[in-house]
Amino acid sequence: MRNHKILLLVISLLLSSCRTNFIPLKPDEPIQIDPEQGFLLMRIDSSSKNTVFIRIGSRSPIITNSLYKILIRGATNGVFSEQFLQEGRFLLIPLAEGHYEFQKVEMNDFPTNSYIKLKTTETQSWEFDVKAGQINYIGDFRFRVQPDGIRVVVEMANRSSYALEYMEQNFPKLLERYAIRYTGFGKDRFLEINHKPSIQVSEEPAR
């Protein structure tokens, strides 16, 4: 019986550490989501001339204090990896409905591999909701390295109009079928006022 308990604990630990590698949709990619799923939309804003480039030794690559991973937990635990975290990139993924929070951001600053835990406090929220059957824009992930190359500022910025413009240009068919709403920190009706889906969601895959 005791062995069973240990086994269950190990399994549950393994399960909890399992993370989905989030792979953003490409423009016009056909997608069919389950009724209990919605879409998560966010953008990477890491533009900073202060990003520090250090060359260590002649053979090592250039090391940048840039984004390496963004970890999210909630109904689904997942991670956005370095390959999708370029400056200005929008990330659109299907995701199970539920309450989520950012967990941590890892930096590409070899050899320290530092990270920041993103914890909701009384002065900053790292939580958001994904509602089924809609595109949930949660904000721009704003990442700035300070001039000393060590300090980093992270924040979520609500740039809903940019998100709407992006979706209109890259996923017009998806916008016809799904409402886009802001579900990051605070209330904001801009998307609700400026976008209404024109057709009912059917079983046909959208493009």
Added chain:
Amino acid sequence: MKHITSLLIACSIAANLVHAQTIPSKDLYLEPIHKSFRYSPKGTYIASYVFQNNLYAIEIFRPNDEKTTQAIILQNVGETKIESYVWIDDNSLVTNYTVYNGKHRMLVTDVSIKEDKIVFKNKRIMVEGYVVDPLPTIEDEVIFAHKLSSDARNYDVHKIKPKHFYTEKLKYKDRLNAGVKTGILFLCDRKHRLRLALSHEGKKLNIHFYNLESKSWIVLKDIIKEEDVFLLQGFLSDDSVAVVTNQDRDRKALVEYNLKETKIVKTIFEPDQGEVLSAEIDSQRGNVMSVSIISQGRINTRYFSSENQAFDELIKEKFPDKQYFVMDYSLDQKYLLLRVLSADDPGVFYHFDVDKKTARPIAEYLPSLTSYKLLKNEHVHTTSVEGFQIDAFLTLPASPSTNFPLIVMPHGGPIGVADLDIFDRDVQFFASRGYGVLRVNFRGSTGYGKAFRDSGRGQWGKKIEDDINHIVAMVKQRYAIDPKNSCIIGGSYGGYSALMSVIRFPDQYNCAVSYFGVSDIPLMFSESNIMKNPDIRRALINTVGDPNKKDLDHHAVSPVYLADKVKVPVLLMAGWNDRVADVEHSHRMYYALKKKNQEVHFVLYPEAHHGHLNWTGDRHQNIVIDAFLRKHLKIDMPDSQTDKDVLINEWIFAGNEFYLDRLVKKDYRLALQFYRDAADLGSAVAQYNVGYMHEHGEGTSASIQKALHGYQSAAKHNNADALYRLCTAYRNGQLDLEKDPIKWMEYLQKAAEQDHAQAQYDLALAYMEGTEIEKDLIEAKNWLQKVVKNSEHLKPKAQEKLKEIEQIKQPQ
């Protein structure tokens, strides 16, 4: 201080030099060279914080003989800046500065005179901290706040000998701030005893007072009420301080505050009109020397002793119609450093000798403007519906016609900010270009008392815009301004106000400009996840009103949701890194106006915050605004070529920045527009650029015909690039031109004569080869030698060819 000689000369001949009406933005938008000044205790030296040629420096000047030297020079990289500097005796200056990576450093500069020259020696202080009190009357001792670790904001305060600065470990006897945890700021009384401290407890700040009787530190609780001003000016006695405050009164006054009793015991000075800004306290005797008052946008100084009043009269007699500030004075108050300025004068710094009653200029605030005619303001006012007086400043254009265009510039804030009747770069920029400029101190502005200030709260898009409209209507009537020839422009709240004004008063304006502006009030509560911070939310509610109140609909006063009511062209400008009015505000407005098919332009500055990082950004911004205004207001082009050349240079500069994706986000369409405008005024450079962009289809569809027209127009003015492009076109049969070896050579020769390095190299090769023209190695050599001088890029190739020629001439 090499500007002194030039200044003295400039003063005498300034009248002859005053010329061009249009002030070039490159002369207006410059960082002042001298930022501040400090007398050594006896007034032997003046130290000045200087910024010039991208270097920060501490300059030491001896007023006695005008000798000067730069003691500390720092390159402007990263976070580099000079934070503070203080004389600890007549020959030693302590400077705190930050280096590129944000690390703090301290230096002691020992100054002396050797062989009639100022010499100095810099010594690095090995500990971190700052001088709290230089103890100018006590030999070889200072009160020093020693930072305990580089991370924490926590200091120990000691009386030390400066020689101990140079050791890693400070030697001291008593800790003066024992009993104050996490103290960060400290103040001594007039007897140089540490008496006040500011500490932080988490994010809360506490004020501590050292009680001489109980010999202990006491926390002064709740002495400052929220929304009240409480500015400490200095100690008056053992237990009382002079404070500028509006606590328990409408207008800011100078009061005596007893720290033991924690209450105001006496009103020292309350002006009949306006508010007290600051006071000068005699640090030795503890009496009030003077107060600075802001009244109707002007700053005046009021003196108390008959000696000082006589001094004030003397200054006013020497500088009639000017305002002045005392920037520093020697310990015995025999020397004073003044900045004398006015709306039409950015200011001159004077070394004033009280005994001799002489004022000697030591530097100009903006020497680049000496030769331009700057413009004064007219004070206009009206009464609001509620009976408040609303002040405004009207700057008439340099040569006002009867129907000059008017631009209205509401200030930012809107609470606790005000426009002043002093020199303002933006006002001079627009007024010198022919616009009348109106700035309004609407309700909410500072300098008019608490009731006036608070009456602006929650009045976004309402009574504030009523005030502005009220005075705009009055000015238009009084000055016979064409009611259909005005535009409203502003930054931050001013940008919001511009948008709301064209929505609410559509007949009043022809266009609107909002830079770094707000356009969506509800967005202010959700623009970032740090808006969860209750302190930030409270401050925001205090300004715009509580969104949870039923009778307050922020959507109804947000331009984004009223876009269909905007009937005039709009220019929006934003900074990507703006953390006050996020770029989303401007982009939202842009999106909403585009959806309504309304004319709108959006200019994005990728590195800008809530404003530009340097003056180049301001310069570009205002050139773009001027170009926008010229399209939508009736304004004459200047007649003189000098003024036209100013506009040409500015439009090429603006076009280049749009083209090169440097200061502003790349926009070929706007770049081409600026080049076209400059080309129309006859600029050969711009004509070439227009030709190039048409040839390559940049910012427009490709047009060989227009490209050729651009190149040919520029070539008529001997533009080297255009001549060379026509040369290659005749060589290769491009731009719809037939191959023509004669014209090819003709244009090649012309381009080479205009110092086009590639043309010179090609021409040299042609002389070497002798195919299109007669072979001539001497000519070839001459042109190659010019290439070596003119082009680093072509230099190696030219040198190779020169060797070839030598080998041909001297066969072995």
